[in-house]
Amino acid sequence: MAKLQHTLGMFINPAREWQRIRDEDHSFYKVYWTHVPLLALIPVVCAYFGVTYQGWSIGSGSVVRLTPDSALILCVAAYLAELAAVHVLGWYINWMSQSFGVEGEARKRHYKGTALAVYSAIPMMLAGLILLWPELWLVAGVFIVAACYSTYLIYQGIPIIMNIPKERGFIYASSVITVGLVLAVVVMITTVIVWSSGMGPIYVS
Numbered sequence: 001m002a003k004l005q006h007t008l009g010m011f012i013n014p015a016r017e018w019q020r021i022r023d024e025d026h027s028f029y030k031v032y033w034t035h036v037p038l039l040a041l042i043p044v045v046c047a048y049f050g051v052t053y054q055g056w057s058i059g060s061g062s063v064v065r066l067t068p069d070s071a072l073i074l075c076v077a078a079y080l081a082e083l084a085a086v087h088v089l090g091w092y093i094n095w096m097s098q099s100f101g102v103e104g105e106a107r108k109r110h111y112k113g114t115a116l117a118v119y120s121a122i123p124m125m126l127a128g129l130i131l132l133w134p135e136l137w138l139v140a141g142v143f144i145v146a147a148c149y150s151t152y153l154i155y156q157g158i159p160i161i162m163n164i165p166k167e168r169g170f171i172y173a174s175s176v177i178t179v180g181l182v183l184a185v186v187v188m189i190t191t192v193i194v195w196s197s198g199m200g201p202i203y204v205s
Contacts, residue, residue: 010122014153018160021115031111032087035118040082043128044075050134058136070202081190085183086121090114092179093158100164100172112161116176120153151177 009017048071050056055065066074093113127146130139154176159169 006119007122010119010153014156015160017119018157021119022112022161022163026111026115028111028114031114031118032090036083036086036121039122039125040079040086042125043082043131044079046128047078047131047134048072048075050131054133056134056136065204067202067204074201077190081187082125085187086117087114088183089121089176089180090117093117093176096172096175097162100162100168116154116157116161120150120157123147123149123153154180 006017006021009020051066052068052071053065055063057063090113093116095113097113123146124143127142130142155170155173158164158173158176159166162169162172164172
């Protein structure tokens with residue numbers, strides 16, 4: 001129930017929820033492994049059914065789908081990429097804490113950065129529900145909104161979780177956003193490499 005409350009709280013009252021998370025004392029396992037593996041399934045499972053059964057079209061063109069085997073390979077790769085991205089982002093937040101004057105318990109508890117990465121990624125993962133209907137304009141619109149809200153959560157959460165002034169937290173959060181964008185580019189490049197190695201999508205009409 002507590003996990004669900006944190007998830008809902010990120011949309012109802014994120015400032016209060018960040019304060020609650022800051023006051024908790026959980027291990028890395030509690031924060032990461034009880035949230036990310038399950039939440040990361042939402043976009044990949046929805047994408048699998050969306051691209052194999054629903055399909056998509058561009059303009060007035062015919063509906064295009066992927067073969068189940070092809071879609072499965074891509075979805076598994078996407079799932080692993082999600083797990084890695086959240087983990088790396090959490091590690092970076094923890095590592096950069098010393099550069100932004102984070103002191104005391106906030107610095108000692110390494111899971112704080114992990115919590116920031118995990119809970120700020122929730123909007124992006126929940127947005128994956130839209131992949132059940134993989135119309136390009138709809139998917140792009142929903143994920144842009146989700147990315148904006150995730151960015152907002154990071155900017156709001158870092159000063160609270162790390163217990164630093166908002167001015168310093170803004171710079172800290174900006175560096176985190178930059179790393180998040182770099183991770184996104186790395187994932188895209190990796191996707192291109194996978195496709196070019198013969199594991200790319202196989203289409204059916």
